[in-house]
Amino acid sequence: MAFSPLVDELVESLRCLPGVGQKTAQRMAFHLLEKGRTGGHRLAESLQSAMAGVRRCERCQNFSDTPVCGICENPKRGNGTICVVESPSDLLAIEQAGDYQGGYFVLMGHLSPIDGIGPADIGIECLMQRINDEDISELILATNPTVEGEATAHYIADRLDGRDVLITRLAHGIPVGGELGYVDGFTLTHAFRGRKPLSD
């Protein structure tokens, strides 16, 4: 290699970022060295503190600096509803929509027997425990509409069979602002089956 060991090591370690290959890592390293040393120092520090300080919330499994995260600690968010999502970014999308006011449970994955991921790995027992302990009236299964996401939702629903908890799934349909001509057949079928009287 033509470069110094420090630059080589920087390029190599940048490749741990998702979607970053050799060329992109090189471009990032050169950019930081040429024009972004302040940003580089800041990134180093925030990486260090985040890697050391961020843990899982004891109640919802989301990332948190404290044993219990801000949403779980907020008394206004405890209205007896738990929304089950696969990942923190799903939670973030729901929070950014701004409408939902209940609590969350972040699975950090989905059931995937082929990869050896079972109920214990995504904290299903934790969730069951929470439904036992708290006065939960509704469980919204907001896992992704993929094969694994659907399987995970069905598994959770099966586990709660016979319990007095309303289990719901997010509605499928035409995205707001979407045009019918561009919507795929499955979504259209869902939208037809889920149609509502105009007065709603």
Added chain:
Amino acid sequence: MAFSPLVDELVESLRCLPGVGQKTAQRMAFHLLEKGRTGGHRLAESLQSAMAGVRRCERCQNFSDTPVCGICENPKRGNGTICVVESPSDLLAIEQAGDYQGGYFVLMGHLSPIDGIGPADIGIECLMQRINDEDISELILATNPTVEGEATAHYIADRLDGRDVLITRLAHGIPVGGELGYVDGFTLTHAFRGRKPLSD
């Protein structure tokens, strides 16, 4: 924001990387927190040492851990030829081709009066000093074939007018393995003008 201050700060500081916006930074932060803590620690450390330790080589301006870089210190690379490139990644591309055995001079940019970048900012005086001090027989101007790159090459050539240094520019032509039908007109014109007898 729904997340902890540490995660927010990590997402914000990842945005200093080129081509990384809010969504990509989030994806990177979640990836590191979920699956890549070891990589994250390693990246933090290598960033810290690279930002603090990487300087410019005193002779060629390339990134280096030491006052003079490995290529400049290598006695086999001092054959009286200097190849002038715009950036370390250009140098890397030439090194990876593996054929060139002379020295380098890295401008770290190009002349661009509109951005206020003049000869002093890209170290032209350093280059002139080096041509005075060392026994340089050929200067290869390998700046990019852009308006600024060409202007930079012409400026350097003008400064050396009347001096006993052979000034060359990289050949333009059809890329090896390229098909004529896909080559643009300018490149084809260059290839025609630069044609060579078959015996060469």
